[in-house]
Amino acid sequence: MPAVTETREAVEKLGQSSYKWGFETDIDMDLAPKGLNEDTIRLISARKEEPEWLLEWRLAAFSAWQQMEEPKWAKVAYPPIDYQDAHYYAAPRKKPGPKSLEEVDPELLRTYEKLGIPLHEQALLAGVELPEGETARPPVAVDAVFDSVSVVTTFRKTLEEAGVIFCPISEAVKEHPDLVRKYLGTVVPAGDNFYAALNSAVFTDGSFVYVPKGVRCPMELSTYFRINARNTGQFERTLIVVEDGASVSYLEGCTAPMRDENQLHAAVVELVAMEDASIKYSTVQNWYPGDENGRGGIYNFVTKRGACRGARSKISWTQVETGSAITWKYPSCILQGEGSVGEFYSVAVTNNHQQADTGTKMIHIGRNTRSTIIAKTISAGQSDSTYRGLVRVLPKAYGARNFTQCDSLLIGDRCGAHTVPYIENRNMGARIEHEATTSKISEDQLFYCRQRGLSEEDAVGLIVNGFCRDVLKELPMEFAVEAQKLLQISLEGSVG
Amino acid sequence: MTQFLDISGLCARIDADGQEKEILRGVDLSIPPGEVHAIMGPNGSGKSTLSYVLAGREDYEVTAGSVTFQGKDLLEMEPEERAAAGLFLAFQSPIELPGVNNANFLRTAVNAVRRARGQEELDAVAFLKTAREAAKALSMAPDMLKRNVNVGFSGGEKKRNEVLQMTLLQPSFAILDETDSGLDVDALRIVAEGVNRLRSPDFSALVITHHQRLLDYLVPDRIHVMAKGRIIHSGGPELAKQIDSEGYTRFLAEAA
Ligand SMILES: Nc1ncnc2c1ncn2[C@@H]1O[C@H](COP(=O)(O)OP(=O)(O)OP(=O)(O)O)[C@@H](O)[C@H]1O
Ligand SMILES: [Mg+2]
Numbered sequence: 248m249p250a251v252t253e254t255r256e257a258v259e260k261l262g263q264s265s266y267k268w269g270f271e272t273d274i275d276m277d278l279a280p281k282g283l284n285e286d287t288i289r290l291i292s293a294r295k296e297e298p299e300w301l302l303e304w305r306l307a308a309f310s311a312w313q314q315m316e317e318p319k320w321a322k323v324a325y326p327p328i329d330y331q332d333a334h335y336y337a338a339p340r341k342k343p344g345p346k347s348l349e350e351v352d353p354e355l356l357r358t359y360e361k362l363g364i365p366l367h368e369q370a371l372l373a374g375v376e377l378p379e380g381e382t383a384r385p386p387v388a389v390d391a392v393f394d395s396v397s398v399v400t401t402f403r404k405t406l407e408e409a410g411v412i413f414c415p416i417s418e419a420v421k422e423h424p425d426l427v428r429k430y431l432g433t434v435v436p437a438g439d440n441f442y443a444a445l446n447s448a449v450f451t452d453g454s455f456v457y458v459p460k461g462v463r464c465p466m467e468l469s470t471y472f473r474i475n476a477r478n479t480g481q482f483e484r485t486l487i488v489v490e491d492g493a494s495v496s497y498l499e500g501c502t503a504p505m506r507d508e509n510q511l512h513a514a515v516v517e518l519v520a521m522e523d524a525s526i527k528y529s530t531v532q533n534w535y536p537g538d539e540n541g542r543g544g545i546y547n548f549v550t551k552r553g554a555c556r557g558a559r560s561k562i563s564w565t566q567v568e569t570g571s572a573i574t575w576k577y578p579s580c581i582l583q584g585e586g587s588v589g590e591f592y593s594v595a596v597t598n599n600h601q602q603a604d605t606g607t608k609m610i611h612i613g614r615n616t617r618s619t620i621i622a623k624t625i626s627a628g629q630s631d632s633t634y635r636g637l638v639r640v641l642p643k644a645y646g647a648r649n650f651t652q653c654d655s656l657l658i659g660d661r662c663g664a665h666t667v668p669y670i671e672n673r674n675m676g677a678r679i680e681h682e683a684t685t686s687k688i689s690e691d692q693l694f695y696c697r698q699r700g701l702s703e704e705d706a707v708g709l710i711v712n713g714f715c716r717d718v719l720k721e722l723p724m725e726f727a728v729e730a731q732k733l734l735q736i737s738l739e740g741s742v743g
Numbered sequence: 744m745t746q747f748l749d750i751s752g753l754c755a756r757i758d759a760d761g762q763e764k765e766i767l768r769g770v771d772l773s774i775p776p777g778e779v780h781a782i783m784g785p786n787g788s789g790k791s792t793l794s795y796v797l798a799g800r801e802d803y804e805v806t807a808g809s810v811t812f813q814g815k816d817l818l819e820m821e822p823e824e825r826a827a828a829g830l831f832l833a834f835q836s837p838i839e840l841p842g843v844n845n846a847n848f849l850r851t852a853v854n855a856v857r858r859a860r861g862q863e864e865l866d867a868v869a870f871l872k873t874a875r876e877a878a879k880a881l882s883m884a885p886d887m888l889k890r891n892v893n894v895g896f897s898g899g900e901k902k903r904n905e906v907l908q909m910t911l912l913q914p915s916f917a918i919l920d921e922t923d924s925g926l927d928v929d930a931l932r933i934v935a936e937g938v939n940r941l942r943s944p945d946f947s948a949l950v951i952t953h954h955q956r957l958l959d960y961l962v963p964d965r966i967h968v969m970a971k972g973r974i975i976h977s978g979g980p981e982l983a984k985q986i987d988s989e990g991y992t993r994f995l996a997e998a999a
Contacts, residue, residue: 689838690801690802691838692838692840694798694800694801694822694838695834695837695838695840696840696848696852697799697821697822697823697826698798698799698822698823698825698826698831698832698834699826699848699852699855699856699908699912700823700826700827700852700853700855700856700859700912701823701851701852701855702823702855703823705851705855709840709843709848709851710840710843712842712843713840713841713842713843713844713891714841714842715842716842716843717842
C-alpha cells in the first residue's frame with residue numbers, strides 16, 4: 248500500500264479518542280435561562296453590576312443584530328443555528344470578593360492543571376513543574392476564563408507595579424470605566440457584523456489589557472478560554488490598549504469538552520496601538536473539532552481587529568488553528584498611522600470534516616504602511632480549508648507595501664484547499680506581491696524520513712512542522728513547542 | 744549463505760501507469776559481515792531499484808525471492824524497522840525537506856533509531872557536538888547543519904550530507920547509491936574516507952557506482968555486474984579496471 252494512502256488512513260482513524268482535552272468538569276453553575284431577548288441582556292448586565300451606559304450599548308447592539316442576517320459568503324456549511332436554544336450566561340458559583348488562588352474552586356484549578364495551564368504562581372516562580380529537558384521558562388501571567396467568567400488572573404501584583412492593567416473585562420468596567428468606555432467598540436463597532444453584534448449584546452467576560460506610555464510589559468500575558476457547560480455559547484470580549492512607545496505580547500489558548508452537539512463561540516478582540524506601540528497577539532486555537540463523522544464541535548465565529556492608530560505602530564497576529572468544527576475568522580489590521588506595520592502569520596489545520604474559512608484583512612490608510620501575510624493551510628481527511636485575504640490600499644497610502652504568501656499542503660486526495668485573495672489598490676505607487684503554492688506530502692519525502700528511522704507519524708509531523716516553520720517561529724518559544732505537538736496530534740491519530 | 748545479508752532469487756516489479764514492469768529478475772547476492780561489495784552495471788539495469796527494495800520502498804512489488812538480513816526476513820519489515828536494524832541507504836538523489844532543519848532532522852532520526860535499538864537518546868548538546876565533529880571530518884561548512892534538509896544544497900553537498908547521516912546513524916549495513924557521482928576529486932576522497940572510517944568487522948556496505956576511482960579508494964572485497972535485473976558476473980577488485988577499459992559488452996554477451 249503506498250505510504251500516502253496509509254497516512255491518509257491513519258489520519259482518518261483519528262477520532263474522538265485523540266482529542267485529549269475533552270473531559271468535563273463538574274462545577275456548581277449559575278445559568279441564565281435559555282433564549283435571547285432584551286431580558287437576557289438585562290440579566291447579564293445586572294449580574295455583572297454594569298453601569299447604565301454599557302447596558303444601553305448592549306441593547307443597541309442587540310437591536311442592530313436583530314436587523315442583521317448571518318453572513319453566507321464564507322465557504323462553510325452548517326445547519327441553521329437556533330439562537331434561542333442556548334444559555335447566554337453561565338458562571339461557576341463562587342463567593343464574592345477579591346479573587347486569589349486560594350479562593351478558586353479546587354475543581355477548577357484541577358481543570359486548568361489537566362490542561363497544562365500554570366495557575367500557581369509560586370510553583371511557577373520556584374521553577375518546579377518543568378517538563379523534562381526544558382530550561383526554566385519565563386513566568387506568564389494567566390487570565391483563566393471558564394465558560395463565561397474569568398476565574399483567576401495571576402501575577403497581577405507584578406504587573407501593577409509596572410503600571411500594566413491585566414484583568415477580566417467585567418472588572419475593568421468597574422475599576423477603569425473611563426478607559427473601557429473610551430476604547431470599547433472603537434475598533435470593532437457594535438454593529439460591525441452579525442457575530443460581532445451578537446457578541447456586543449451578550450458578551451460576558453474576557454480580558455482587558457492596558458499598557459501605559461513607554462512601558463514594555465514585563466511578561467507575556469495569556470488568556471486561557473475553556474467552554475465547559477452544555478448548551479452555552481461563549482462570547483468573550485478582549486480589549487487591549489497599548490499607549491505610545493509601549494509593547495505587549497499576548498497569548499490566547501482555548502479548549503472545550505467533547506460534546507455531540509455544536510456549541511457557538513463568537514468572540515470579539517479589539518487591539519489599539521498608539522505611536523511606536525507594538526502588540527503581538529498569538530493564538531493557539533484548539534476547540535473541540537467534532538468526531539470523525541463530523542458530529543459535534545465548536546462553531547468558532549470570531550471577529551479580531553487591530554487598529555494601528557499611531558505612527559510606526561505595529562500589530563502582529565499569529566495563529567495556529569487546529570480545532571473547531573467550523574472556523575470563521577479574519578484577524579485584521581487597520582494601518583492608519585504613518586509607517587505602521589501589520590503582520591498576519593497563520594497555520595490552519597483541518598482534518599476529518601472540519602471546515603475553516605480564515606484569513607486576514609490589511610487596510611492601508613497611512614503613508615508608508617507595510618503589511619506581511621504568511622498563511623499556511625493544511626488539509627487532511629475530508630476537510631475543507633479556505634484562505635480569504637483582503638489587501639486594501641486607500642488613495643493616500645503612498646508608499647504602501649504588502650507581501651502575501653499562501654501555501655497549502657494536502658494530505659490525501661479527499662480534502663480541499665482554496666485561496667481567495669482580494670486586492671483593492673487605489674494608490675498606483677503601492678507595491679503588492681502575492682505568492683501561492685499548493686503541495687502534497689510526497690511519497691519520496693515520507694520514504695526518505697522512514698529510511699532514516701522515523702515512524703510515519705513522526706515523518707508527517709516533521710514535514711508538516713517544516714511547512715509551518717515560517718509561522719511557528721513567530722510564536723513565543725514555549726507556545727511554539729505546544730503548537731508543534733498540537734499539529735502532530737491533530738494530524739496523526741493512532742498509527743499502529 | 745553468509746548469515747549477514749543474503750538475497751536470493753529476488754524479483755520485483757513496478758506499476759508504471761497501469762503497466763506492470765518487471766525490473767528485478769532474480770537477483771542473487773550475498774554479503775558477509777565486514778565486507779564491502781560494489782555493484783556496477785549499465786544505466787537502467789535495476790541497481791537503484793535493488794537498493795529501494797532492500798530499504799523497503801512500497802511502490803515496488805516483490806513477486807519472488809527472499810532477503811535475510813542478520814537472520815531476519817528483511818522483506819517483512821517496515822522501512823523504519825530496517826533502519827533500526829542497521830540498514831542505511833544513501834540515496835542516488837537525496838530528497839529535499841523544506842522548512843525542516845538539518846540538525847533537527849538528524850537528531851530526530853538518530854534518536855528514533857537509538858530508541859528502537861534500546862540505546863539512550865542523545866540530548867541536544869551532546870548530539871550537536873557529535874554532529875559538528877562528524878560534519879567537520881567531512882569538510883562540510885558548519886552552516887549545513889542549520890539549513891533545511893538538502894534544500895538548495897549543491898549536488899556534492901547533498902552527497903556529503905548523506906554520508907554525514909550515515910556516520911551519525913551508525914549502520915551495520917550501508918547501501919551507497921552513486922554517492923560518488925557529482926563529487927569533485929577532493930570530495931570523492933573525503934567521502935571515501937568517511938566510508939573507510941566506518942569499516943569494521945561489524946560493518947558491511949554495498950556500493951553502487953559507475954566509476955573505478957571510488958573503488959580505488961574503497962577497495963571492495965567483491966565487485967558484481969548487474970544487467971537487466973540480474974547479477975551476471977562477479978569478481979575481485981580488479982574487475983573495476985577491466986570494466987573501465989572494456990565496458991560491459993563482453994559480460995552482456997557472455998550472459999546472453
Ligand atoms: N517508478 C518507476 N516507474 C517506471 N519505471 C521505473 C520506475 N522505477 C524504475 N523504473 C525503471 O526500472 C529500470 C531500472 O531503474 P533503476 O533506477 O533501478 O536503474 P539503475 O540501474 O539504478 O540505473 P542508473 O545507473 O541510471 O542509476 C529503468 O528502466 C527505470 O526506468
Ligand atoms: Mg540508479
